[in-house]
Amino acid sequence: MEENKDNIDPMPETPPKKHNRFVQYFINLGARIKGWFVDKYTAIKDFFVGLFKKKPQEELVPEGPQLSRGEKFRRGLKSQSGWLFVAPALILMAIFTFYPIIAAFINSFKQGYSGMTGRFDGWGFDNFVRVLKGDTGTGGADFVQCLVNTLVLTFISVPLSTLLALLISVALNSIKKVQKAYQTVLFLPYLTNALAMGAVFATFFKIIGTANNTETVGIVNIVLGWFGISPVDWVGLTSPHWQIGSLSIPWAKYIVAIIYEVWSGLPFKILILFSAMQSINKQYYDAAKVDGASRWTILWHITAPMIMPQISYLLVTGIMGGMKQYSAIVGLFGVTMGQDYDMGTMVGYLYNYIELGQTGYAFAGSLMLFIIIMIITWINNKVTKKRTTYR
Amino acid sequence: MPNIFKKKNASEAVVGKWDLSAGDEGFDSEKAQKQEKIKHIVKEVFVYVFLTLCAVLAFLPFYWMIISSLKTEMEFRESVPTFFPHTFQWKNYWMIFHQVTTTTGTSASFGQILVNTLVVGLLSTLLGLVVIIITAYALARMEFKGKNLLFAIMLATMMIPGELFTVSNYITVAKLHMNNSYTVLILPFLVSVYYIYLLRNNFMQIPNSLYQAAKVDGLSDMGYLIKVMIPLTAPTLISITLLRFIGTWNSYIWPRLVNTQSWQMITNWVTGGFVDRVQPDGFSLYGGDYGTTSLDTLKMAAVCMVSLPLLVLFIFCRKYIMRGVSKSGTKG
Numbered sequence: 001m002e003e004n005k006d007n008i009d010p011m012p013e014t015p016p017k018k019h020n021r022f023v024q025y026f027i028n029l030g031a032r033i034k035g036w037f038v039d040k041y042t043a044i045k046d047f048f049v050g051l052f053k054k055k056p057q058e059e060l061v062p063e064g065p066q067l068s069r070g071e072k073f074r075r076g077l078k079s080q081s082g083w084l085f086v087a088p089a090l091i092l093m094a095i096f097t098f099y100p101i102i103a104a105f106i107n108s109f110k111q112g113y114s115g116m117t118g119r120f121d122g123w124g125f126d127n128f129v130r131v132l133k134g135d136t137g138t139g140g141a142d143f144v145q146c147l148v149n150t151l152v153l154t155f156i157s158v159p160l161s162t163l164l165a166l167l168i169s170v171a172l173n174s175i176k177k178v179q180k181a182y183q184t185v186l187f188l189p190y191l192t193n194a195l196a197m198g199a200v201f202a203t204f205f206k207i208i209g210t211a212n213n214t215e216t217v218g219i220v221n222i223v224l225g226w227f228g229i230s231p232v233d234w235v236g237l238t239s240p241h242w243q244i245g246s247l248s249i250p251w252a253k254y255i256v257a258i259i260y261e262v263w264s265g266l267p268f269k270i271l272i273l274f275s276a277m278q279s280i281n282k283q284y285y286d287a288a289k290v291d292g293a294s295r296w297t298i299l300w301h302i303t304a305p306m307i308m309p310q311i312s313y314l315l316v317t318g319i320m321g322g323m324k325q326y327s328a329i330v331g332l333f334g335v336t337m338g339q340d341y342d343m344g345t346m347v348g349y350l351y352n353y354i355e356l357g358q359t360g361y362a363f364a365g366s367l368m369l370f371i372i373i374m375i376i377t378w379i380n381n382k383v384t385k386k387r388t389t390y391r
Numbered sequence: 392m393p394n395i396f397k398k399k400n401a402s403e404a405v406v407g408k409w410d411l412s413a414g415d416e417g418f419d420s421e422k423a424q425k426q427e428k429i430k431h432i433v434k435e436v437f438v439y440v441f442l443t444l445c446a447v448l449a450f451l452p453f454y455w456m457i458i459s460s461l462k463t464e465m466e467f468r469e470s471v472p473t474f475f476p477h478t479f480q481w482k483n484y485w486m487i488f489h490q491v492t493t494t495t496g497t498s499a500s501f502g503q504i505l506v507n508t509l510v511v512g513l514l515s516t517l518l519g520l521v522v523i524i525i526t527a528y529a530l531a532r533m534e535f536k537g538k539n540l541l542f543a544i545m546l547a548t549m550m551i552p553g554e555l556f557t558v559s560n561y562i563t564v565a566k567l568h569m570n571n572s573y574t575v576l577i578l579p580f581l582v583s584v585y586y587i588y589l590l591r592n593n594f595m596q597i598p599n600s601l602y603q604a605a606k607v608d609g610l611s612d613m614g615y616l617i618k619v620m621i622p623l624t625a626p627t628l629i630s631i632t633l634l635r636f637i638g639t640w641n642s643y644i645w646p647r648l649v650n651t652q653s654w655q656m657i658t659n660w661v662t663g664g665f666v667d668r669v670q671p672d673g674f675s676l677y678g679g680d681y682g683t684t685s686l687d688t689l690k691m692a693a694v695c696m697v698s699l700p701l702l703v704l705f706i707f708c709r710k711y712i713m714r715g716v717s718k719s720g721t722k723g
Contacts, residue, residue, distance in 0.1 A: 100559030
C-alpha cells in the first residue's frame with residue numbers, strides 16, 4: 001500500500017512546511033476566521049449595496065417586502081380608499097346617530113337639564129324618578145299612563161290582527177276564482193298615511209253637534225243603534241273611561257284605536273302569511289289527503305307549523321312597531337292625544353316634553369323607552385328561538 | 392250517518408266507486424259524494440262571504456273618505472248618513488287650496504306645503520341614494536381595514552329605536568341654527584342603514600368574474616359601479632327610491648318639531664283645522680254659519696289630497712313597494 005501511494009504522487013516537491021502542532025492550529029484558525037469574515041462581508045456589502053442600488057424592473061413584485069417607503073405608503077393609502085367612500089355616511093352617522101346615543105345616556109342623568117343652554121343642576125336619577133312619579137310640574141303627559149296605553153294597545157291589537165290575518169290568508173288560500181281581485185282589495189290599506197286614515201276613522205265614531213239643526217252620531221253608533229245600544233261618545237270629550245287611582249282607562253278610545261290598528265296592520269300580515277302558505281309544498285297536502293286528514297287537521301298539523309316562523313316574525317315586528325306608535329293616535333284623537341293626554345303613547349311622551357322644552361325628562365323618557373324595547377326584544381328572541389325549531 | 396262519511400278516506404272512496412259487487416256501498420258513496428259536494432259548496436260560499444266582508448271593510452274607509460270630501464257639511468251631518476252624495480260639492484277642494492289660516496294660528500298655503508314636500512322628497516331621495524350606493528359599494532366590493540367592524544356597528548344601530556336620537560338631534564340642529572330650512576329635513580335622514588344593508592347584499596350577489604371582465608375591457612371602478620352594478624340592482628334601487636319618497640311624504644314628527652308651519656310637510660298640513668273661511672272677495676261655502684268650527688268635509692278633502700297620491704303610487708308600483716316593505720317590515 002505504501003509503495004502504491006508513492007507511485008501516485010511521484011513528485012512530492014516542496015512539501016508543506018511542517019509546523020509545530022500549536023502553530024498549525026492557529027494558522028488554520030486564522031484561515032477560518034478570515035473565511036467567515038469574507039462571507040459576512042460580502043453578505044453585508046450586498047445588503048448595503050442592495051439597499052441603495054435601484055433594483056432591476058423585473059424583480060419588483062407587487063406586494064414584495066422590498067418596496068420603497070413612499071410606494072408602500074401610497075399603496076397602503078390606496079388600499080384604504082374605501083374609507084373615502086363611506087366617509088359621507090360615516091360623518092352623518094357620527095352627528096345624527098352615534099353622538100345622540102352617547103348624549104342620551106349622559107344627559108338623562110343631568111338634573112334640571114336644559115338642552116339649549118346646556119345648564120344643569122347636578123347628576124343623579126332625579127329625571128327618572130320624576131318621570132316615573134309623574135311629578136314633572138309642567139302639565140305634560142304622564143309616563144305611566146303612556147306606558148299602560150302603549151302596552152294595552154300593542155298587546156291587544158297585534159295578536160288580534162295576526163289571528164285575523166291568519167283566517168283571511170287561509171280563506172284566500174282555499175279559493176281558486178277571483179283570488180287576485182280579493183288580494184288587491186285587501187292589500188289596499190297597505191300603504192297609507194297613518195295620520196290621514198286615522199282622521200277618516202275618527203269620523204266613523206264622531207258625534208257632531210247640532211249646528212244648522214242637523215247632527216250625526218257617526219256610522220258606528222247608528223249600526224249599534226240597530227241592536228238597541230245607545231250612542232257612545234267614542235272619541236270626544238265625554239268619552240267613557242274607568243279610573244284606577246291616577247290612571248285613566250279610556251276603554252272607548254282604546255276600542256277605536258285597536259280597530260284602526262287592526263285595519264292598518266292587516267295587509268302586511270296577510271301578504272306575509274299568504275305568500276308563506278303559497279310556498280308550502282303541495283305534496284304535504286296530497287299526502288295528508290290520502291291519509292284521510294280533515295281540513296281542520298291539515299290546517300292545524302301542516303299549515304300552522306309550516307308558517308310558524310312567519311307568525312313569530314309578524315308578532316315580533318308588530319310588537320316593535322306597536323311600542324313606537326304615535327301618528328295613528330294623533331290622527332284619531334288630535335295633537336293633544338285625547339283629553340289631557342289620556343291616549344298618550346311613549347313616543348308621544350317624548351315629543352310632548354321636547355315641545356315643552358323639558359329636554360331632561362325627554363332624555364330620561366327616551367332612555368326608558370329604549371330599555372323597555374330592549375327587554376321586549378330579549379323576550380321575543382327567547383320565545384322565537386323555541387318556536388322556530390319547526391323548520 | 393254523516394260521521395261515517397267523515398271517516399271515509401280517499402282510497403276507500405275510490406274502491407267503493409269501482410267495486411261493483413258491493414251494491415249498497417255504491418249507493419251510499421254516491422249519496423256521500425252528493426252530500427260532500429253540498430258541504431263543499433256551503434263552505435265555499437261561507438269563505439267567499441267572509442272574504443267579501445273583509446274586502447268591503449278594507450275598502451270602506453277609502454270610499455268614505457272620498458264621498459265625504461265631496462258632500463256638503465249639511466249632508467255630512469245628517470242623522471242617517473248617505474252612501475252617495477246628493478250633490479257633489481267640488482268647491483270643498485277649492486276651499487282647502489285657498490285656506491291660509493289654520494287653528495294653530497300660523498299660516499301656510501297648500502301650494503307652499505306641496506312645494507316643501509316635493510323639494511324635500513326629491514332632494515332627500517336623490518342625495519340619499521348617492522350616499523347609500525357609494526357606501527354599499529365600499530362595503531361590498533372594497534377592502535379596507537376595519538370594514539367589518541364598521542359594518543357591524545352600523546347594523547347595531549338598527550337595534551336602537553330612532554326616537555332615542557330625536558331628542559339629541561333636536562338640540563343639535565337648534566345649536567347649528569338649521570331650524571326652518573330644507574337642510575334640517577334632509578340631512579338627518581340621508582343615511583339609512585337598512586337600505587345600505589339591502590343594497591350591499593345585492594352588490595355581493597353580483598359575481599366577481601363580471602368585475603374582472605370589466606377590468607379587462609378597461610373600465611374603472613367608478614365606471615364599473617355605474618355601468619354594471621347599478622343597472623343590475625335596478626329593482627332594489629327603484630324600491631328604495633319609492634320607499635324613501637313615501638317616507639318623506641308621510642314624515643310628520645320631525646318637521647313639526649324643528650320647523651314652523653310654512654316650512655313643514657304635507658302631513659303636518661292635514662292635522663290643522665279647516666274652516667269655512669270667508670275669502671277676500673266675500674265668497675264662502677256656508678256664509679260663515681259654522682264660524683271657526685273645523686269642518687269634517689274639508690278635512691276629508693285634505694285627507695284625500697294626502698292619501699290618494701299614495702294609493703295611486705301603490706297601485707302602479709305595487710311590485711317594487713312590496714318587495715322593499717316585505718323585507719323590512721317598515722314603511723319608508
